[in-house]
Amino acid sequence: MQIHVTVNGQETGHEVEPRLLLVHYLRNVVGLTGTHWGCDTSNCGACTVWLDGVPVKSCTTLAAQADGHAVRTVEDLDAGGDLDPLQQGFMEEHGLQCGFCTPGMLMTLRALLDRDPDPDEATIREAISGNLCRCTGYENIVRATRWAAAHAAAGAPEQEVTA
Ligand code: FES
Numbered sequence: 001m002q003i004h005v006t007v008n009g010q011e012t013g014h015e016v017e018p019r020l021l022l023v024h025y026l027r028n029v030v031g032l033t034g035t036h037w038g039c040d041t042s043n044c045g046a047c048t049v050w051l052d053g054v055p056v057k058s059c060t061t062l063a064a065q066a067d068g069h070a071v072r073t074v075e076d077l078d079a080g081g082d083l084d085p086l087q088q089g090f091m092e093e094h095g096l097q098c099g100f101c102t103p104g105m106l107m108t109l110r111a112l113l114d115r116d117p118d119p120d121e122a123t124i125r126e127a128i129s130g131n132l133c134r135c136t137g138y139e140n141i142v143r144a145t146r147w148a149a150a151h152a153a154a155g156a157p158e159q160e161v162t163a
């Protein structure tokens with residue numbers, strides 16, 4: 001089947017198998033490998049992307065479900081040439097070790113900060129309850145998010161929702 005997806009503001013159009021998962025579409029067809037594939041069972045959250053501005057797990061979303069919709073991936077966070085404050089926060093507060101969970105964490109937490117610019121620790125921990133980190137105790141991820149909340153002046157690039 002033919003699908004047309006707006007990925008990070010760019011129109012894409014491809015012939016795909018109806019069963020193709022969105023994570024594989026993004027990584028193997030579009031070539032954006034920033035989105036990770038960790039469990040394939042909707043448990044780890046490494047594959048989190050935005051679909052029309054809402055975080056979804058792309059391992060349990062069909063590419064066909066994104067047809068006519070807008071997807072945002074981790075590659076778009078520094079689309080303006082500057083790191084998103086959340087990415088800066090992960091650097092400043094050592095929010096990652098191996099980094100495998102990081103793309104999903106970033107997309108989940110960017111969405112949180114967009115709806116709640118100053119979340120408390122409990123709110124942050126609840127937001128990432130669907131994102132597993134095999135490396136850390138989440139402490140630095142929470143600190144990185146608080147850092148981003150305190151340094152939000154640069155702002156995040158707006159995503160144009162076309163569908
Ligand atoms: S790969 Fe999607 S939730 Fe783990």
Ligand code: FES
Nearest residue numbers: 097099133134135
């Ligand atoms: S930094 Fe390694 S899984 Fe999170």
